[in-house]
Amino acid sequence: MAKNQSIPPYIFPQTQSTVLPDPSNFFSQNLLSNSLPTNSFFQNFVLKNGDQPEYIHPYLIKSSNSSLSLSYPSRQVSSAVIYQVFNSDLTISSKQGSNEKHVISSYSDLSVTLDIPSKNLSFLLVRGSPYLTVSVTRPTPLSITTIHAILSFSSNKSNTKFTFQFNNGQTWLLYASSPIKLSHTLSEITSNAFSGIIRIALLPDSDSKHEGVLDKFSSCYPVSGEAVFREPFVLEYKWEKKGSGDLLLLAHPLHVQLLSNTDDDVTVLDDFKYRSIDGDLVGVVGDSWVLETDPVFVSWHSTNGVKEESRDEIISALSKDVEGLNSSSIKETSSYFYGKLIARAARLALIAEELSHLDVIPKVRKFLKETIEPWLEGTFHGNGFLHDNKWGGIITQQGSTDSSADFGFGIYNDHHYHLGYFLYAIAVLTKLDPSWGRKYKAQAYSLVEDFMNLDSRSNYNYTRLRCFDLYVLHSWAGGLTEFTDGRNQESTSEAVSAYYSAALIGLAYGDPRLVALGSTLTSLEILGTKTFWHVEEGGTLYEEEFTKENRVMGVLWSNKRDTGLWFAPAERRECRLGIQLLPLVPVSEAVFSNVEYVKDLVEWTLPALERDGVGEGWKGFVYALQGVYDNEGALKKIRSLKGYDDGNSLSNLLWWIHSRGDTNDDE
Template structure:
């Protein structure tokens, strides 16, 4: 579900043997990030100006709009970001680091920023100059604090690494009191004990003379590398690990699609020795441990669970292939065909493109995908009679958005950030749930891609005609070109919504939030990449199928790790886990049980927004039936509340159907309505395609 602003402040890289033969026989090139079609140019009056925060060479290429460092390039760039394991805030000429404590109760869990150490230049001649991002990549940014401090902020590094470009005096302050200050004999290591119980260690590439008082540290003239890390444990072995790996540092990091169902992390490194990084819970599950050294006792606390030390020059994250298919995985019970056909005929008779009143790219897209589901159901149960009418509906709804004739809205390309906006969103940041400031692109476009994929499948001539427009739409959030490089040939930024370190997407775009990016609907994110993979099937594009399948797989892993809260989960605090089976809004620095548009008590809404749209991939997303039972049991009492919407009830019953088919079917038959992206025929298809 999109970000609301009302109260609104608003892999399967299947092996080749798993790729359907139609894809292998009709391969096409989708290796270029560019498209043969560009949507009409649009000018936005609501987008922020990026020129203050990016180096000039980066402004020549599309810029990221839902990334882990987004707060650094919005407004005055002073809001914190969580670059594991530290919260980091840049304020004009200084950088503040916090090893955050975690607050949790039954409703919310978040990390608390406190400026443990703030680094700046002593007597800086330009104290009001903003920071500048001189490079960025999937796992890192280079942040220049003018004039002489360059920070390599690499996600998962236990060290903050700073290159001092010109000999200056370094000034480090703290919000705490310095209780201890101990250098080694060579003055290349200092232990800094604070009155909050923390101990920080500063390493330098050459001797540095530091003096201190109760709240600050001053250096003599120095140039070179300094690295700062907190001792997250008082165990003597912990400090020894930091000492051992303090000389090898990453300056950037990139995620590569490797082989057929893997992601590889590669870092550009300097210094000597081996590279020490930290793995989050999902990394630890997927990483090929035969290629790295795991330091099980070297851990940092995090809102994302314990971060564990990994020593290795690169990582390989492996995921099993998942079935990205048009139809149900196990097939539909043949004796149910008459019931489904009856509902299908009725649903299809109600399809009429001219009767759609919404101009919202989100709600319109849902209606497109709803109609497309009917075509696939008809194909799966062998009832082609309704397909001509569905085809007419899909053409009537999709074409106007692709050829620019849709009245009241449409897609435009704006070049400042390099991506699609809507006509409505070009001058209203709240329109289309913020699509015009790059919110929710994968949600909205994902629904359209589903419809396009299905229509291209059942009408290849149409598909060929509109392929350029379809690919231009898809590549808005699926471009694989390199980021952080000057390349004027790129039309869109690299995989716009996906976070390669957390391995899930963010929905929030160019809007400043204290707790960073956020996403509410994990299932709509899954749908986006699933739909792109289906488009690869429809167009015989092996590469698109593989990339879409990989991202679908990763997004599912992300949802199951970060959103799905099992009763015995140790990821979050027990107070939060006890009361929540699914997270509402997941932030970079917070987990909230409430939604943007509904209170936390509306549990059926929380469940529903992390289930819809109901399609074959839903079964993979909810493959853990024991968890599904917990989730449904937790949700069912909320359905008795007066005003509980029929559409959300339907999503709850759909999950119940994974293990109680007959009970769920009876409940579904009592529904008086469905979510606007769902239908009775789709619900019956779902129930009768269970075991």
Template sequence: MHKSLSSFPAIDNTAAPNPPPFFAQNLLRRPLPTNAAWQNFVLKKGNQPEYFHPYLVQSENGALTVCYPARVVHPAFIFQAFVANLSISCAPSGAHTLTSFDDLSLTLELPGPLRVPLVRGSPYITCIVEGGDLKFSTIHAVLNVSSSNDSTKHKIQFNNGQTWLVYSSALLKLNSDLSVSGSFQGVLRLALLSDKFDQVTDEKEQILDRFSTCYPISAQVDLAAPFRICYKWEKKGWGDLLMLSHSVHRHIMTVPADDSVIPEFIYRSMDGDLVGIVGDSWVLEETHIPINWHSIEGFESRKGKKAVVSALEHDVADLNPIGTTSTYFYGKAIARAARLALIAEEANCHSLIPRIREFLEQSITPWLDGTFVGNGFVYDKKWGGLISKNGAQDSGADFGLGVYNDHHYHFGYFCYAIAVLAKLDQNWARSFKPQVYSIVKDFMTVNPEEGVLYTRLRNFDLWKLHSWAGGLTEFADGRNQESTSEALNAYYSAALLGLVYEDTNLIGIGSTLAALEMRSAVAWWHVPLNSTVYESEFVQENRIMGVLWANKRDSGLWFAPAEWRECRLGIQLLPILPITELLFADVGFVKQLVEWTVPALSREGVGEGWKGFVYALESMYDKDSALQKVKALKGYDDGNSLTNLLWWIYTRGNKHTRPVVPGDCLPVPVQADRHCDLYNLLLSFKESTQLELQRLAAEIQELKKYCQFPAQ
């Protein structure tokens, strides 16, 4: 489908399915999304529901079915059940075609034809009827249908306690059994007015009436300026556009002067309350975060640095050839070694760096020049993406890399190690720049029109503002992601590559997505005792998420049961990096999380590596206790080391003892002109330089205690 201009050889990916017939022909000329929020519509039969907040939407047998789902709450999970509340069709059967898609929407064409622009966060479902025999149906008993005098507004009451509104751009003769008399062509808008959990109010109905005549058909997201995200909807009809926002939107939204928020207009969702916003464009201003190679405050004492250097010498001496061909575990291994190099820099132990640099070069180069034995990177012409040789032949190999599972996890580790090696060896960096950019662009391409290789932001969801990891696999509950910390590592590492290659665009996009991923992790993966996002039954039993789905919250993990709490903590923490300081900045929550996890450590067979992650967080409020436990460990996670754990513990400064406002894990926003890419880049460099100078001054003061300087 796509000619290979990649730096890696093209391959026929037999593990992944062919792009299905649901895609319109014009869409097949570019790389296709492999992890979109609507991916179920183009997998297998295309009939699994997808979640378009606040509705679950299904397309099957020529009909579009809309559900405003009830929330099922259990101490171990929360999910929303799909029920066929209201269906619409213009033909007795047939499949849909996906005719267009963008960052926040897609358009389905059903037989009839019936065109449906599905826009995420719309309180209405819009259907453009262009022909056919219009029909409505439901699985519920219809209690009442009432219509306006001009038959352009219809109120339908079901026996399940729900009341729906149907607006029509022309006369619609809707009977009490939902049959339609005569023909209809025009625009229909469906919206839930109330259900048994949310009683009808005159005010809500008036709001729906007022904004029913303006509908969105597509949208775009502009990421041109760092830490600034702009939504822009294309609309039709007349009047103002009404959309719904989730809590992360509202936390970073720049509200216009006329105050467009309608706080009383609320729909519930899997992600908390959705609140009405009037306007066809939004500006989201994310907080500036520093992208640092080293810890924010440096070593707190000479004693701590000495302990780290001792561990570092041992870990560097133990660097041996990596004994796996798995892209995931190999990536973790080289990233672990890269951490040793940066810790050596921070500890001024430069004599060890050449050995680490040699190890990284010998370990990474074969993946880039095609000489790695047993695996390697190849370009998939079928879907347009970078995969592994093994993944191209076996859908289960490399954790499903060939079917586009976990791309940002695997390539994120490679990007981190590559960034460190490129920092240490500029000649190597220049020699392999094309291959390096092929890796990072697989999951970080922003403007696919500039090339034909990769889809736009393969994993990152620009409406939810975090990543998905599921790939080309159909799931009843939609997309999912387990480890937000590994997603964060991917975008952080991309920004580090931007620093090495002096690529302001890559720095800006990487740091912006990292900041958004962190904010979403705190909002939806972290579960503090005072959480209002989730019900008390779930909050009482959970401090952190297992797997987060589009339509479900699960305490279980892909690789472990919910009772293995140390695994749940660890998979949302690893790898431990300088940016982890921002992800877990709320020490009050950290203490809750550790205390919730510790009882699980008494279980027989708990891995030493998982214990290390628990103790790392414990060190944020009880350093002495955590230090003794870390020193007693007999092993470490394959992406971690004693050096890294000690570095973490001995770089916890006083700022880590003060509580952070829950949900506000990031620093104070930069008060500056965010439209200027250069300003943000220089600001990042300035902050990094200031930190380095502060660290150097502290080290000089420490040395003065032990050295006698001659009189001037």
């Protein structure tokens, strides 16, 4: 969200966290005065020793011991997990200088520049580039090693292109901006002193057409890339490039789906492909791409409305649920579970509004004021929001001293989840009481900006789009934690709900820019969810062995697809379904709009409910989706439930069931 000049910035009380890592270990000094990314595609490069790999399509990249290794990963597949295997196909370093750590000298939405100053090497890592681009900043003898055996080695007459084949079947091409003298042993290639640009690419197969493509575009290299929200539901990629000729990059399946058909400046090379855990990557030629997503129209209430004959049943449940609201009885201090409680209450108010049963709203409004204000005013006992200026963002009091508290919120885990629940409740209360909303507008917008800020150059308090990944087009939840498989996200539905809730904040405050940004990110997150998390029967994105046994993902990683959950094994299918549905809100319709898929998912899940000890809350979410195609059967099961998820209620389940389908029987 661009900074709104009418809203004075609100900064929660400053704190010095005792658990956050020191960013100065890997970021260059010129970057440390700005807020820094905490969920980025290159996060492993700046954590601990900085030596865990990151997936920068189509290669896994690893930096250690003053060298950079790249791998065109193979894939291991079972019915439970898919993961890419890192092997050091090529390791690039120089023969001079001391062994010193790398430095991040610049980064953007679509790129990161990793320098090894002691080796005179600068790696321009641009997402989706089939070439690894290396800038050798002064005359330096180079070393390229491999774990494989070099079977063949050849060059063109000008010594600006080299081809080498390994005993694992791979063929690599090396292009130099000026003649370079290379020699080799069985596993190492060395050069004389060279300065300039080196580009290295794997030849995806032996087809001479593919080598011709790589030859043709080898002289033009991207330096950085930005993603620009040009207008609602339109995202443009713009690359800064150097060299000569046209720019070749790779698009994953969701890119291809969204690429504008009217953009004559872009050419898709359908036959030029690299494999990827995210689906085949295809070549795209062009300096900028325009991606257009279908609109999602954010609203407070259900699309179809509640069936008139069902109002009495919902109102009966609503009266009981509202009667049970008591702010003084809340013992919860976790930002996540507390957020779920207040969002649950906010749902009751909107259900009452949709049913025109306004008598219960004053009690809900009172509850929301009593529960939200202490967090916004810094008077909540046992926890609260604080500001960290080391990385730039909101953390919690508990999280400032305990990295595991609040599910790691203090080390920037799950920010969109937690804050999304708070924003939902704040948006509803602002709708009900505009004067209250005006009083706390600055605090509300600070919560929004923590994970929705777009103004990275002038906003020193919050990083740019903390969770949303503008290349893969969905969010990541893992914060400042080093993982071998990179970033991860479990609950797509909570991510969708976060951007939806931010759009509701925009509606509540009459801010069309925030409505547009929130709606656009909601639409993209939904598409990412359907593409990568929803596993449809007969789908071809993942291998048949995995697809046959699964209908929904557990945790999705940059470099892995896992059926297990953080909190439950893969066998608990009801948990896998539920964590991809909660919270149950109007936008859930858009996430689960494919009725055939919903039916397959529920039928795949139902046998798991026969286990002893299955939680009633999880059953409720399964039955809610059953209601999409079997309204009466699901309603009967929901009426028999003995409990509900702490962010859900009988009122909300009945509202969902009774708002499926047409509202007018005569139509």
